[in-house]
Amino acid sequence: MREIHVSEITALVRKLCIDANYYLPADIRQTFVDGKEREESPLGKEIFDQMLENCDLARRDNVPICQDTGMAVIFAEIGQETHLTGGDFEAAVNEGVRQGYLDGYLRCSVVGDPLRRVNTGDNTPAVLYTRLVPGDKVRIMVAPKGFGSENMSTMKMFTPAATKEQIVGFTVHACINAGSNPCPPIVIGVGLGGTSDRAAYLAKRALMRPAGERNPDPLYAEMELAILEKVNASGIGPQGLGGTVTALSCAIETYATHIAGLPCVVNIGCHVTRHAEGEI
Secondary structure, three states: OEEEEHHHHHHHHHHHHHHHHHOOOHHHHHHHHHHHHHOOOHHHHHHHHHHHHHHHHHHHHOOOOOOOOOEEEEEEEEEOOEEEEOOOHHHHHHHHHHHHHHHOOOOOOOEOOOOOOOEOOOOOOOEEEEEEEOOOOEEEEEEEEOHHHHOOOEEEEEOOOOOHHHHHHHHHHHHHHHOOOOOOOEEEEEEEEEOHHHHHHHHHHHOOOOOOOOOOOHHHHHHHHHHHHHHHOOOOOHHHOOOOOOEEEEEEEEEEEOOOOEEEEEEEEOOOOOOEEEEO
16 A cells, blocks of 8 residues: 655645646647648638747746636546545645645636635635546646636537437537637537536546547547538637637547436537646
């Protein structure tokens, strides 16, 4: 049994909050390069240049890529051969978020109650998903989620008779209906199956898949490509100002579901779909 003091959890979360907001993942940056090559609109190409310049300046100067530094969504995998000592795990995660957002000069956007709307002042609490996995390591991913894109989330409870064409159509409509709100070009996450809450989790998790990596099941890989083609044919373009590249990537994640239902959730990521991960 390997012992890990929760202070190590706090230190890692602090670092990942800052890294995720300062340093765009290489796979997402590469989609900017590829998108500029495919973009036919001169204005769209110019926007891609600005996107590249922005993320490179953020990395060089250690400043946030975007002023909306998001609500901290955290995926934690805890090895079952570890023993966490020195305090409460969730409290340690939130302390890491608090330190990261204050020390990194990141915008604090979280209110403590959905109706009273009083800012907590340190971007806590985080949205935390925890899984127990084999091994003696703790792996954490921090995925700050801005709400220009989060507000465009959509769910539909399909009947079991729904076809793949209907699911593709629903996803495409959600992305086109979002228009310029999620700061396109977008990353598309789709969760299919499970229960309504599981589908929402899958959609969020799908945004973390390396950009351009297809689902290993040919059925869903084909659907991902169909969604991308149709969304990019919409003409919304970079920043909603017209063009041929509206979406950078699409990922579908699935789970077993009930014989009587077929939940589907679409979660959209802006062009800076940020995440950083580390291991103890």
